[in-house]
Amino acid sequence: MKAMETLQDLIEEAKIRTVFWALCIFAVTYILSHTSKSMWANIPISIILVSALRVISYEVEFRWRVSPIRRQTYLSHLEKKKLSVNDPRLSTVPPSSKWKKxxxxxxxxAAVDEFINKILQEFVIxxxxxxxxxxxxxxxxxxxLITDVVSEISGRVKEINLVDLLTRDLVDLIGDHLDLYRRNQSAIGVEVMGTLSSKERDERLKHHLMASKELHPALLSPECEYKV
Incomplete structure (x- = not known):
C-alpha cells in the first residue's frame, strides 16, 4: 500500500513538472515567433534553450553584486555617528560640579555636603x-542635582540687597496687604467683620477679592492651587 502511494506521488509530480516545462517551452516558442514566421520550427530551439537554462541554473550560482560605493557611504555614515572614547555620555563617572564656586x-x-549626604543616606540609600x-x-x-540647586539658590541670595529688602521691599509688601485688607473690610463693614468667625471672615474676603480680581490664583480652587 505504501509503495502504491509513493508511485502515485511520483506520477503526480511528473505531471506537474511536465505541465510546467511545457508552459516554459511554449512561452519561449511564442517569444521566438516574433523573429520567425514558423512557430513549429522554433519548438526544438525552445527545448534546447530551456534545457540549457536548466543546466546553467544547477551549475552556476547567481548573486547580486554589492555596490562598493554604497557600502563605503554607509560605513562613513557610521563613522560620523560613532561616539568618541572620551564622550561624557559613555562615561559612568558623573561630571564635575561647579556648585562650590x-x-x-x-x-x-562642607555643611551643605554633609547635610545632603545624610539625607540621601537616610531617605534614599x-x-x-x-x-x-x-x-x-x-x-x-x-x-x-541637589547641590547644584542649593548653589543656584545661594548665588541668587548673594545678589539680594538685604538693606533694600528689609527697609523697602518688605515694608511695601506688608503695607500693600494691610491696605488691601482695610479696603475690603470697609466694603464688608467693620461691625459685620467683628461678628463673623475666622472661617466666615475668610470666605467674605475671598468673595470680595474675587470680585475685584485681586485674589491670588492659588486661592480660587484646589485645582488652581495645585497648578500654581
Missing part, C-alpha cells in the same frame, strides 16, 4: 535604594 565658602560647602541595587551611580547623580 557659587557658594565660595569652605564651611558652608538605606530606606529603599540599597535593596534594589548596590550601584551608587544614581544616588550620586541625585546628590549632584
Amino acid at each position: 557659587k557658594i565660595d565658602s569652605p564651611l558652608v560647602e 538605606d530606606l529603599w535604594y540599597s535593596e534594589i541595587t548596590p550601584d551608587m551611580e544614581s544616588p550620586e547623580q541625585i546628590r549632584l
Whole structure:
C-alpha cells in the first residue's frame, strides 16, 4: 500500500513538472515567433534553450553584486555617528560640579555636603535604594542635582540687597496687604467683620477679592492651587 502511494506521488509530480516545462517551452516558442514566421520550427530551439537554462541554473550560482560605493557611504555614515572614547555620555563617572564656586565658602560647602549626604543616606540609600541595587551611580547623580540647586539658590541670595529688602521691599509688601485688607473690610463693614468667625471672615474676603480680581490664583480652587 505504501509503495502504491509513493508511485502515485511520483506520477503526480511528473505531471506537474511536465505541465510546467511545457508552459516554459511554449512561452519561449511564442517569444521566438516574433523573429520567425514558423512557430513549429522554433519548438526544438525552445527545448534546447530551456534545457540549457536548466543546466546553467544547477551549475552556476547567481548573486547580486554589492555596490562598493554604497557600502563605503554607509560605513562613513557610521563613522560620523560613532561616539568618541572620551564622550561624557559613555562615561559612568558623573561630571564635575561647579556648585562650590557659587557658594565660595569652605564651611558652608562642607555643611551643605554633609547635610545632603545624610539625607540621601537616610531617605534614599538605606530606606529603599540599597535593596534594589548596590550601584551608587544614581544616588550620586541625585546628590549632584541637589547641590547644584542649593548653589543656584545661594548665588541668587548673594545678589539680594538685604538693606533694600528689609527697609523697602518688605515694608511695601506688608503695607500693600494691610491696605488691601482695610479696603475690603470697609466694603464688608467693620461691625459685620467683628461678628463673623475666622472661617466666615475668610470666605467674605475671598468673595470680595474675587470680585475685584485681586485674589491670588492659588486661592480660587484646589485645582488652581495645585497648578500654581
